[in-house]
Structures are given as structure tokens and as C-alpha cells.
Amino acid sequence: MLRKPKQKTRYVLGFAFNPQLTRVVLIRKQKPESLRGFLNGVGGKIELAESPRMAMSREFMEETGVFIHEDSWIPIARQVQETYEIDTFYVIDERIVECQTQPDEEEIEVHEFWRAKELQGLQHGMAPNAFWLMCMAIDSTRHKEEVFATYGYDELRC
Numbered sequence: 001m002l003r004k005p006k007q008k009t010r011y012v013l014g015f016a017f018n019p020q021l022t023r024v025v026l027i028r029k030q031k032p033e034s035l036r037g038f039l040n041g042v043g044g045k046i047e048l049a050e051s052p053r054m055a056m057s058r059e060f061m062e063e064t065g066v067f068i069h070e071d072s073w074i075p076i077a078r079q080v081q082e083t084y085e086i087d088t089f090y091v092i093d094e095r096i097v098e099c100q101t102q103p104d105e106e107e108i109e110v111h112e113f114w115r116a117k118e119l120q121g122l123q124h125g126m127a128p129n130a131f132w133l134m135c136m137a138i139d140s141t142r143h144k145e146e147v148f149a150t151y152g153y154d155e156l157r158c
Helices: 051-066 094-098 117-125 130-142
Strands: 009-017 023-028 042-045 074-080 084-091 107-112 148-152
Touching: 009 051, 009 094, 023 042, 023 094, 042 051, 074 130, 084 130, 107 148, 117 130
Parallel strands: 009 084, 074 148
Antiparallel strands: 009 023, 009 042, 023 107, 074 084
């Protein structure tokens, strides 16, 4: 008997910055257990019939209380694994200062970094790969062009 291939679980991950690129919205992960206590971008699972950008907008609203339109999210990377995919985005929006932890959601933190040293200080408390994805987002904003990378397991570690 032929088995129908299992559908990949699809996720989004987003990094939201203020226009001066001195603040970023991060969450303090509670689940999965392997990420508990680590900082990461905001994100979650893509629902049925939802585009990655739609999911990013919805997840950001659910977790921070701030609505940022789906067209504002700029794609920077897609991680492709055997059982899941993660689309990563960034956005620049002055309203990130309004972000707050929502009921039944993971803790929201707005981190300030004025110098590279402060930004580097975030690295050790971040989920695996989150720091370099955040840096890729910052770099792409400074070059005023979209950077898009697709990477697999062998390419994940810096």
C-alpha cells in the first residue's frame, strides 16, 4: 500500500526593529523545552490556507499586541528540513515600543543596542541560529536590498 507523504510543518520567525536599528523585539522561549529560556524572534506555526507573510503578521499581533501588515514583512531566509520549514522575516516599524507580552503568550522583550558590543552581548542568550538570522536582517536593511537565503541542515551552523 502506498503511503501519503507526511506534510511538513511550516513556521515563521520574525525580527522587528525600530527605524534607527537600535531596538529589536525578541521573545523569551518557554517551549519547546530545548529552547526554554533562550531569546528568539517572534513567530509560530503557519495555519492552513495561510501564506507565510499572513502568518507572520498574525503571530506578531497575537504575541505582541501590535499589528504590522503582512506586506511590511520582508523575507530573508527559509530553513528547509525533512519534517519542517521556517520562513524568516524582518520589519522596521516605530510601533515596536508598544509591544507587550500578551496573556498566555511567551514573554516579550525589547532589547536596545547602540553599539556592536551590545548587539554581540545578545548572542549567548539567543536560540541557535537566531543571532545570525537577526544580523542578516540588520545587514539587509543597511544595504537597502532584499537578501534571501535558503539553507539546509549542513549550512545552519556559523
